[in-house]
Amino acid sequence: MSDAETPPTTEPTEPNEQQPTSKPEFEPVSVFDDGATMDLRPGADNCYKCSVCDTACPVAEVDDDFPGPKFQGPEQWRLKRKEGSEIDDSIMSCSNCMRCDDACPSSVPLSQMHNTARGEYVEEQMDKLSVEYVRNRILANYRTSAWFASKLPRLANFAMNFGPARWLMEKAMGVTSEREFPAFATQTFREWWRERGGADASRENARTARERRGEAVDAEKKVAYFHGCYSNYNTPEVAKALVRVFESFGYEIVAPEQRCSGTPMFANGMLADAERAAEVNVSSFADLVSEGYDAVASCTSCSMALRQEYPELFDIDGIEDVAENTFEALEYLRIQEDLEGAIADASVEEQAFAYHAPCHARNQGLDRQALELFRELDGVVVEDVGDSCSGISGTYGWKEEKYETSMKIGGDMFEHMHDAAGDVGMTECPTCAMQMEHGTGYEIKHPLQLLEEAIC
Ligand code: SF4
Ligand code: SF4
Numbered sequence: 001m002s003d004a005e006t007p008p009t010t011e012p013t014e015p016n017e018q019q020p021t022s023k024p025e026f027e028p029v030s031v032f033d034d035g036a037t038m039d040l041r042p043g044a045d046n047c048y049k050c051s052v053c054d055t056a057c058p059v060a061e062v063d064d065d066f067p068g069p070k071f072q073g074p075e076q077w078r079l080k081r082k083e084g085s086e087i088d089d090s091i092m093s094c095s096n097c098m099r100c101d102d103a104c105p106s107s108v109p110l111s112q113m114h115n116t117a118r119g120e121y122v123e124e125q126m127d128k129l130s131v132e133y134v135r136n137r138i139l140a141n142y143r144t145s146a147w148f149a150s151k152l153p154r155l156a157n158f159a160m161n162f163g164p165a166r167w168l169m170e171k172a173m174g175v176t177s178e179r180e181f182p183a184f185a186t187q188t189f190r191e192w193w194r195e196r197g198g199a200d201a202s203r204e205n206a207r208t209a210r211e212r213r214g215e216a217v218d219a220e221k222k223v224a225y226f227h228g229c230y231s232n233y234n235t236p237e238v239a240k241a242l243v244r245v246f247e248s249f250g251y252e253i254v255a256p257e258q259r260c261s262g263t264p265m266f267a268n269g270m271l272a273d274a275e276r277a278a279e280v281n282v283s284s285f286a287d288l289v290s291e292g293y294d295a296v297a298s299c300t301s302c303s304m305a306l307r308q309e310y311p312e313l314f315d316i317d318g319i320e321d322v323a324e325n326t327f328e329a330l331e332y333l334r335i336q337e338d339l340e341g342a343i344a345d346a347s348v349e350e351q352a353f354a355y356h357a358p359c360h361a362r363n364q365g366l367d368r369q370a371l372e373l374f375r376e377l378d379g380v381v382v383e384d385v386g387d388s389c390s391g392i393s394g395t396y397g398w399k400e401e402k403y404e405t406s407m408k409i410g411g412d413m414f415e416h417m418h419d420a421a422g423d424v425g426m427t428e429c430p431t432c433a434m435q436m437e438h439g440t441g442y443e444i445k446h447p448l449q450l451l452e453e454a455i456c
Pocket of ligand 2: 046047048049050051052053054069070073074103104105106107108110
């Protein structure tokens with residue numbers, strides 16, 4: 001059993017007592033540092049109240065009770081100048097889509113403020129015995145549930161979608177019964193990877209590909225794959241596509257020990273859980289980065305967490321190196337290889353896709369990459385379904401009280417998907433994929449799967 005297949009631990013540990021790394025614009029936070037040194041006020045002072053962030057917020061657009069990112073960020077942090085002021089509970093209605101970050105013309109660190117405020121709210125003001133806390137903790141630690149489910153996937157798939165069980169989960173735990181639980185794979189990606197021969201097999205495949213491509217057999221083409229939880233437990237076909245595509249370009253792949261990227265933990269204010277996961281991930285990937293590997297992720301929220309949220313929120317040895325050397329998979333190949341050239345002569349079955357750019361891809365400047373790339377692929381039409389948020393935001397749309405909001409936010413995307421020529425969806429984010437499928441009934445693919453079809 002590999003490390004990544006060991007049962008995940010979720011026991012609470014002591015609060016983080018580490019100090020943050022410094023940045024020029026403002027002093028980042030130490031989230032649980034006795035509540036005394038958390039200080040994002042200099043960042044708050046950059047806000048000149050233009051309200052652009054509020055107009056970009058998908059939750060504020062459909063929920064009149066949500067005060068919006070300007071309040072959640074700079075205003076809340078200004079209020080904190082008063083002794084004893086508490087975090088407003090509306091922070092739990094922010095979905096952590098991070099669109100406000102991108103929208104702000106004054107580089108106010110909005111999502112860092114939101115994550116920090118949410119962490120403080122959960123840590124200091126939330127009843128740890130409340131149904132909401134327990135539900136959020138379970139949702140945030142998806143990897144734990146997925147690990148257990150992966151031991152008996154067929155039974156889990158039946159039980160998780162058994163009507164009376166779903167009714168009970170909604171009534172007792174507040175997990176919406178409106179959604180179908182995603183199926184667990186009968187073989188996880190890591191099981192497949194081990195059975196295939198792991199890094200040794202990948203090295204051989206990569207060498208063969210480099211020979212075929214006329215490249216130096218000993219060329220340094222090495223990537224460390226951050227597959228995340230969903231590709232491991234639910235959609236191993238996406239992870240397998242990444243392996244095959246990267247190997248075909250001559251890359252040797254390793255799949256190091258890893259935990260959840262922390263994305264659902266940030267969104268639920270479970271920052272101590274997120275930091276424990278980040279420590280494992282940074283430790284694994286920092287060693288590889290120092291050996292010349294780059295980190296690649298197939299999920300845009302995972303690459304976002306490693307690049308932005310980790311260094312904003314935690315102080316872990318090697319965190320900056322990992323952040324600087326992490327890439328989303330398609331982004332990496334477009335930088336390193338002539339990807340457009342590679343697919344220009346490929347032929348695939350004629351097909352049309354309705355493409356949705358996840359908010360976290362947008363934040364990394366990756367929202368056009370699949371559209372631009374597949375323009376070069378004969379017989380394929382990839383149509384952009386607009387810049388709206390899908391509305392699910394990870395665990396957000398799974399909460400009974402947020403389900404309607406989530407579906408209202410996704411309304412524009414569903415409509416544009418129906419208007420698009422294709423009846424297959426495409427996106428890089430697994431939870432956006434869930435929402436797209438839920439709202440339209442379409443099958444959803446990852447761009448790596450189409451790339452695999454074209455070049456492997
Ligand atoms: S992260 Fe998203 S939901 Fe939260 S305040 Fe910003 S735009 Fe709104
Ligand atoms: S967009 Fe930036 S500057 Fe404008 S109100 Fe929001 S935080 Fe302030």
